[in-house]
Amino acid sequence: MNLTSVRIITARVEELINFYEQVTGLTAVRYTPDFAEIKSKTATLAIGSTQTLQFFGGDLVAQPAYNRSVIIEFQVDDVQLHFGKLGAFLENCIVQEPTMMPWGNKSLLLRDPDGHLVNLFTPVSPEAIAKFNNN
Template sequence: MQLAATRIITDDVDRLVDFYERITDLKAVRLHPLFAELRTASATLAIASSATVPLLGENAAEAGANRSVMLDFLVEDVDHSASSLRSVVTEFVSGPADMPWGNRSLLFRDPDGNLINFFSPLDADARSRFER
């Protein structure tokens, strides 16, 4: 089995696509006006309009209601990312800070309130977890 994608349901696809393009330096692939994907070598972040929810099942998802899932992005340098994000991110949660499991992390929220973690492994043991 392979996790193919993580999908965010939003009331404003264009706003969220713009935000994620800016923080990741990736260009989204727009498959439909209601759906886009940001593709990396290891995972895809999909962004879909709340107008697609009825296709999934009645009340299957609710835009802007996530308070339990975090999106983790492996970055080269957390501190450099923190300074470059200041013009894009309006809500920083914490960091940059060293975590006891060997990562340096910066937590912030996207425009819909979803929690994002930009992290970098601090040592060889931590880096080895992300080698493919």
């Protein structure tokens, strides 16, 4: 089994698409005004409006902007360089500037417009580099 996609349900589709396009440097594929995907080589981040909940049983299936336990993570080549390039765009999003983690990654922690935590990280220690080179 492979994890293929994570979907965020939101009432702010365009804001989230803009945020994730800016942060990842990837372009979203917009299938409808209510659904888009940002595809990387290893997984897809899907963004669906609250309207898409009708296909899954109704409005109570998921509540937008309600998560406080999941961190969406993106591996980047150089988190410090990425941080510098995004500059002012990140001003109101930063939870923690690039910081060395005990498990060997340098991480930048952000919040998207719905409040989801987003971690941009670069493996730095030999162990972390080896771990991600094996995937």
